[in-house]
Amino acid sequence: MNAIPDIPNSFEGKVPQGFVNDVNGWAFSQGELDRNKGKLLTLDIDFGNHCSLNCPHCFRRNNRADFGISRVLQYDDAVEIITQAKKLGLRSVKFLGAGEPFENLRFLEFLRFLKKMDVIPLIFTKGGLIGDDSQVAKWYSHYGVFTGRELVAELVKVNASILLGFNSFDTDVQDKMVGGVSGYTLKRNRALELLVDAGFNKGNPTSLALICTPITNANIGEVFEIYKWGRERNLHVVTCPTMVSGRCSNEAWASITPCEEGLVGLYTKIYLFNIEKGIQTLGQIKNEGIASYAGAHPCNQIACGMYVTLSGKVLRCPGDDVTVFGSIWNDSLENIWLNSGNFTRQGTFNCGCPPKMGKSIPLGLFGKVMANLERLG
Ligand code: SF4
Numbered sequence: 001m002n003a004i005p006d007i008p009n010s011f012e013g014k015v016p017q018g019f020v021n022d023v024n025g026w027a028f029s030q031g032e033l034d035r036n037k038g039k040l041l042t043l044d045i046d047f048g049n050h051c052s053l054n055c056p057h058c059f060r061r062n063n064r065a066d067f068g069i070s071r072v073l074q075y076d077d078a079v080e081i082i083t084q085a086k087k088l089g090l091r092s093v094k095f096l097g098a099g100e101p102f103e104n105l106r107f108l109e110f111l112r113f114l115k116k117m118d119v120i121p122l123i124f125t126k127g128g129l130i131g132d133d134s135q136v137a138k139w140y141s142h143y144g145v146f147t148g149r150e151l152v153a154e155l156v157k158v159n160a161s162i163l164l165g166f167n168s169f170d171t172d173v174q175d176k177m178v179g180g181v182s183g184y185t186l187k188r189n190r191a192l193e194l195l196v197d198a199g200f201n202k203g204n205p206t207s208l209a210l211i212c213t214p215i216t217n218a219n220i221g222e223v224f225e226i227y228k229w230g231r232e233r234n235l236h237v238v239t240c241p242t243m244v245s246g247r248c249s250n251e252a253w254a255s256i257t258p259c260e261e262g263l264v265g266l267y268t269k270i271y272l273f274n275i276e277k278g279i280q281t282l283g284q285i286k287n288e289g290i291a292s293y294a295g296a297h298p299c300n301q302i303a304c305g306m307y308v309t310l311s312g313k314v315l316r317c318p319g320d321d322v323t324v325f326g327s328i329w330n331d332s333l334e335n336i337w338l339n340s341g342n343f344t345r346q347g348t349f350n351c352g353c354p355p356k357m358g359k360s361i362p363l364g365l366f367g368k369v370m371a372n373l374e375r376l377g
């Protein structure tokens with residue numbers, strides 16, 4: 001059954017001039033990268049590992065970096081990491097896990113700490129908790145927060161960007177994609193409506209994104225519809241083939257990833273839509289290059305960021321659980337950063353996606369999409 005959230009269009013026709021193709025705090029423009037060469041502008045960090053869902057493609061379950069974990073990041077460790085990172089230029093933090101970040105009694109406290117440090121939090125969430133008042137009361141009543149609407153009001157105060165999991169409008173398909181949790185999709189939709197009511201999609205750039213990943217054989221037919229629907233509502237849409245870490249390592253990614261021809265067709269349609277809507281011109285796309293996240297801001301995470309996992313290991317990025325730069329238990333964040341491969345890429349605007357390239361992203365994808373745009377755009 002399709003259940004489409006009740007959200008009005010933000011743009012009639014083209015997006016306004018000066019539209020920023022990003023979500024607040026996610027990536028950095030070429031100018032920002034040039035002005036901040038050598039700085040650690042962003043961090044991904046694991047904050048707890050509780051999660052009541054069971055997504056079959058979860059990149060945090062069975063991950064190789066944390067295998068045999070002996071010591072786990074605690075609240076004070078996370079505060080210390082941010083304090084060190086701030087001295088290295090930190091502007092934003094992404095929460096990817098290791099579970100559902102909202103299922104953590106100290107999460108709001110940490111978000112308030114980040115606000116004091118003038119750091120933008122970007123929160124990956126499946127949204128089920130925000131859309132379920134009984135879950136909000138369970139995890140947030142000690143802050144005097146009892147409903148999804150009250151929780152969203154707190155997220156406004158800490159200047160958060162919300163990256164909401166969104167793989168399908170179809171409740172059966174979507175419930176299955178989080179591990180067969182009946183009723184999940186309707187809660188996710190309510191979360192989206194609450195966030196829009198609170199103005200998360202009003203800014204330029206927007207502070208609200210739909211995370212439509214991974215692109216699989218099961219959902220490739222629906223991704224373009226979600227992309228258009230989201231973009232027309234000023235929701236940044238992030239879509240890409242699967243990570244090759246966690247449950248999708250060891251070639252498991254190959255069985256769910258669509259063929260190259262299917263991916264080329266999807267990426268081409270998305271970029272043509274961007275041109276038609278004024279989100280990007282053909283000239284901008286040629287200049288920036290095709291992004292690993294189709295139609296979205298190119299990833300420069302591995303030129304100005306790192307990923308600190310639950311076990312204190314520091315990795316290249318969340319899509320790579322084998323390239324380890326160090327451990328926060330043995331070294332300062334500054335030393336790890338200055339000796340990392342990411343530091344050597346400083347200033348690079350479009351890093352592509354080395355972990356997925358030649359695996360879930362076919363080697364010829366970006367070139368074939370660009371050739372199509374030059375012919376059709
Ligand atoms: S992908 Fe996220 S929401 Fe899904 S099981 Fe993993 S941690 Fe939980």
Ligand code: SF4
Binds near residue numbers: 243292353356
């Ligand atoms: S390099 Fe690829 S996997 Fe890593 S953060 Fe960027 S898009 Fe994600």
